Amino acid sequence: MAKLEEIAELITEEIKEFENSVSRLEEMQAFLMNYKIKPDTKDIDFILRRYNDDQKRTIQDQHKLMANVVYYIKKSMTTPKWVIKLFCGLFTCIILVLGFSVYKVSRISKIEQEAYGQGEEKAVGHFRAFFKASPEASALYQEWREPQSKK
Template sequence: MAKIDELAELLVDELNDFKSALDKLQEVNRDLQSIPLKPDTSDMDKSMRDFISLQGQIFKEHQKSTFDLSRKLGRSNSYPNWFIALFLIFLIAFFTITGVCIYRLDRISDTNTMYFKKGQESVMEHFNTFLIERPEIDKAFQEWQTNQNK
């Protein structure tokens, strides 16, 4: 039983120590509650204002350089002037040569028709002259022609 009494006494001492520690904590808590605590954010506000100002300046510089670049690109030519002039000369020469070739091709068919008619007339004249000069061949030709028509 002596041990139970010792344990009970030890437990009572521990409870008293716990109660005194709890009382001290409550007193410290009351003291902390009574102290007015106001956080100072002025340094943070100043840093934020400086950062926002710096970002504004960077944005303005970026906007200005973008505007300058777009203006320069708008004024620049994709191709040099000499290249455009050379290309136009090439186009004019191409269309001129194409037009002349088409005109000549059209004239060739007219010329061919004219020479064909001249050649046909010349052959017929030569053939008729041949038949007039050689009556025996003319007679044989006439007989052959009649046999062909039957």
């Protein structure tokens, strides 16, 4: 019987502890039922605001870049390939004409000297033929050439 009493005593202690646990659970349940939960979204709001600011800055930078691109596109001028080829051809022709002109101008002094020499030879030949044809003119010329002081 002693054992039965011990067992009964243990069972009663366990039941009391169980009742205490149940009463604490009921108190906690009542507390939790009356407790109002306030959602705190400060951290999420901060993250979203920062992300929004980053997006605004990114969009502003993109608008600036796009404005620069549009400005340079409007400022630029496209030329067809045939215009560039025509310009290069004309430029080459101008350079060739200028080079040829410079070459010809540099040869003018040589040409003048040759022409002067030929003219001198013709004039001398003409005077010799004239003097052979008229000996009186040759004698007058010789008198004129010689200084009068030597006479």
